[in-house]
Amino acid sequence: MTESAEVADAAGYRPLLFSIAYGMTGSVGDAEDLVQDAFLGLTRAHRAGTAINDPKAYLATSVTRLGINHLGSARVRRESYVGEWLPEPVVVCGDRPGPAEYVELADALSMAFLVLLEALSPVERAVFLLREAFGYGYPDVAGIVGKSEPNCRQIFARARKRIAAGTPVAGAAPPPGRRAEGDELARRFFEAAEGGDLETLLAMLAPDVVFHGDGGGKARAIGTSLTGLGRVARLLVGGLRRTRTFGVSARPARINGMPGAVMHDAEGRVAGVVALDLVDGAVRAIHSVSNPDKLGHLGPVSDVARLRERPAGDGAEG
Structure with a gap:
């Protein structure tokens, strides 16, 4: 498969990648930028001759780590934010379904859940989000965030304890x-x-x-x-x-x-x-x-x- 064909084939992962990026940032615009950067990284890797056996895992890792880096500067901005901070809303109307990214995300991350994630460090947020909202196993979470599996288990347990009170159920859509x-x-x-x-x-x-x-x-x-x-x-x-x-x-x-x-x-x-x-x-x-x-x-x-x-x-x- 050619480079362009592989990148085009990987475009089917955009809804998942957008959901991860939005879960990390709480911003629609920032999430779209992170996804775009992840795909640019995939293109550069192909051109450099890097063998990528699992584009989905590569892109999920890239967008998560970009999100972790992004949160460093975002937290500085939010410290001076006027009033209460809420995520940018993702809206799906009956007559305006919007991009596929929005439709998939709509059943994954409520505003209340994203507000709770603000209490976590960037790495804690990534581990908790991947495990709780997207159902990744600990081996995959460890590979994505670059930590050991036992360490990820500890991070997840610590994150869950920090936001246990009032945590809404995330992930599956209601019947x-x-x-x-x-x-x-x-x-x-x-x-x-x-x-x-x-x-x-x-x-x-x-x-x-x-x-x-x-x-x-x-x-x-x-x-x-x-x-x-x-x-x-x-x-x-x-x-x-x-x-x-x-x-x-x-x-x-x-x-x-x-x-x-x-x-x-x-x-x-x-x-x-x-x-x-x-x-x-x-x-x-x-x-x-x-x-x-x-x-x-x-x-x-x-x-x-x-x-x-x-x-x-x-x-x-x-």
Whole structure:
């Protein structure tokens, strides 16, 4: 097989590679860059005469190690991040399925899971992600990260202990029936919130529900996470009532495999993304991303949520 044919054949691994890269970085753009760099490395290796018996393993190793290196600089940037950091949302809509990478990832990594991974070191994150989310065996994990198998077992055990509390299940998609139930709950949730139906909304929220908002200092968002059924419900009703004055509406979508919605303004531009984490038929956590820097991959971004467009003194970031 020629070099170009081998590289083209390896393109079928892109969904897996994108998922690994996104799991490492929490960024769609950075993940796409890492995958591209991994394929460039494969091309250079071929041209240098390097024998590659398993392109899939070669590329998975390359993109993981690139992710480990990337996290060193990313952590420095996140230390100065304004407000709470959330991953860039991966959105799959019924009428906009998106790239194959997005579709495969949608059933693998929830936003809550990615937030938990932030507590780990780059190597811990790689080991835990490969083992927990993608089901790699310890021999393969050891080869990818360049550690011994016993060491990887210790790293995984340490990582699991660090994020054990509240760790969501990652990997398999929910059964079709459960997914349909979640989508219906999300539909009723946004309908109640937009209509200001506080009583219905309270009945849908878990007692310990948590709201997470990411505006990055550039868009309206709460500065820190908000906990408590009543407080979260009032925040939702008030926030959605305000957005309606700017012609913003919610369109159902799956956000990182979870039910949610993409918020669009009257001109169809993306104003934000909201993902719901459901447990036992109730909303346990809400992740809202309004930072315009994290929405550009979804289409033209609205300016209705930017801080300069809003009055000050209402508890928003900045």
